[in-house]
Amino acid sequence: xxxxxxxxxxxxxxxxxxxxxxxxxxxxxxxxxxxxxxxxxxxxxxxxxxxxxxxxxxxxxxxxxxxxxxxxxxxxxxxxxxxxxxxxxxxxxxxxxxxxxxxxxxxxxxxxxxxxxxxxxxxxxxxxxxxxxxxxxxxxxxxxxxxxxxxxxxxxxxxxxxxxxxxxxxxxxxxxxxxxxxxxxxxxxxxxxxxxxxxxxxxxxxxxxxxxxxxxxxxxxxxxxxxxxxxxxxxxxxxxxxxxxxxxxxxxxxxxxxxxxxxxxxxxxxxxxxxxxxxxxxxxxxxxxxxxxxxxxxxxxxxxxxxxxxxxxxxxxxxxxxxxxxxxxxxxxxxxxxxxxxxxxxxxxxxxxxxxxxxxxxxxxxxxxxxxxxxxxxxxxxxxxxxxxxx
Numbered sequence: 001x002x003x004x005x006x007x008x009x010x011x012x013x014x015x016x017x018x019x020x021x022x023x024x025x026x027x028x029x030x031x032x033x034x035x036x037x038x039x040x041x042x043x044x045x046x047x048x049x050x051x052x053x054x055x056x057x058x059x060x061x062x063x064x065x066x067x068x069x070x071x072x073x074x075x076x077x078x079x080x081x082x083x084x085x086x087x088x089x090x091x092x093x094x095x096x097x098x099x100x101x102x103x104x105x106x107x108x109x110x111x112x113x114x115x116x117x118x119x120x121x122x123x124x125x126x127x128x129x130x131x132x133x134x135x136x137x138x139x140x141x142x143x144x145x146x147x148x149x150x151x152x153x154x155x156x157x158x159x160x161x162x163x164x165x166x167x168x169x170x171x172x173x174x175x176x177x178x179x180x181x182x183x184x185x186x187x188x189x190x191x192x193x194x195x196x197x198x199x200x201x202x203x204x205x206x207x208x209x210x211x212x213x214x215x216x217x218x219x220x221x222x223x224x225x226x227x228x229x230x231x232x233x234x235x236x237x238x239x240x241x242x243x244x245x246x247x248x249x250x251x252x253x254x255x256x257x258x259x260x261x262x263x264x265x266x267x268x269x270x271x272x273x274x275x276x277x278x279x280x281x282x283x284x285x286x287x288x289x290x291x292x293x294x295x296x297x298x299x300x301x302x303x304x305x306x307x308x309x310x311x312x313x314x315x316x317x318x319x320x321x322x323x324x325x326x327x328x329x330x331x332x333x334x335x336x337x338x339x340x341x342x343x344x345x346x347x348x349x350x351x352x353x354x355x356x357x358x359x360x361x362x363x364x365x366x367x368x369x370x371x372x373x374x375x376x377x378x379x380x381x382x383x384x385x386x387x388x389x390x391x
Contacts, residue, residue: 001027003029025048027084029107037056048060051068072301074302077256086117094131095126101254102125105255126243154207154238157184161185164188164321164323166192167354171352177202194218198220202269203260204233204261206235206252207242210233225270233255270316273318274317276319282337285351287343319351334384336384358374
């Protein structure tokens with residue numbers, strides 16, 4: 001089942017109202033806030049195999065039939081190419097009448113040609129001009145609909161997010177090629193890059209922040225050493241104005257995860273800067289981006305793909321940007337030891353909070369720990385220092 005903004009919602013509704021066969025396994029990479037289907041509620045045997053947890057799946061009718069698989073996005077692509085019988089996708093005609101996939105193509109190339117293809121042909125929107133064209137002969141069944149695309153409103157940045165954005169923006173140089181995530185902090189970062197020139201975009205998503213920088217001329221892609229002049233993404237997340245703009249903008253090119261997240265591709269892009277968030281970072285520099293309160297809250301996603309690939313890019317850097325605290329300031333995100341290791345201590349170059357920037361590359365172990373303590377919230381620094389001394 002395609003996910004994020006290109007979930008075939010007409011098909012989802014039809015299946016939820018149908019009497020389904022027993023022992024179906026649904027596979028999806030859901031995005032919280034957009035994909036809210038609990039497949040376990042559809043009958044007594046339906047299962048969901050997921051690579052990203054969401055609030056819906058955490059509260060599933062039968063949690064035992066929710067099977068979380070920890071896997072980086074690049075390898076989800078390969079996994080799906082061998083383990084799917086039927087793929088449920090969504091497409092639309094572009095403004096020139098070409099049939100294309102809608103605004104998420106992460107795993108499409110893994111499925112087209114390897115599974116039975118059911119396409120929801122949605123007449124409620126125009127496909128992105130730079131989207132993936134589909135050969136009608138590759139489709140086994142077309143179901144027409146007129147269901148609006150799932151929308152994701154932009155997060156509002158508070159003063160903390162704005163300060164983090166300011167610190168990260170100061171690390172960005174003209175000509176850098178950026179990858180960012182979603183949320184208030186990535187939005188705050190992008191909004192403060194209006195004094196930069198010839199930036200590039202290559203990553204898993206584009207949203208209104210990326211659109212604004214392209215329209216303003218800050219993002220041109222003209223210094224990219226691969227896909228020059230093009231802005232490469234796997235999905236688009238936002239509101240109708242973004243989707244309407246994409247229908248007119250062929251320079252935004254949609255590619256599957258075997259390209260957007262592929263290390264050999266990213267290594268060809270000089271000055272590739274990966275910017276991701278975390279739940280917590282420990283004093284060794286290890287990153288937990290998916291586990292909190294003793295439970296899985298998200299997934300590995302594509303962050304590790306990008307972080308490690310950035311290390312192979314000439315002039316590339318890997319940045320973790322996060323608030324110093326959680327739960328209203330009662331919990332430090334800089335911790336003695338993370339609950340789960342999503343990214344290794346060797347994957348991170350810089351960690352940024354509202355209190356500063358910890359430059360970790362090249363630092364010995366003890367100096368790395370002290371650098372991280374310096375950007376923790378002041379009320380937690382003494383306890384973190386004590387934990388370091390007790391090792």
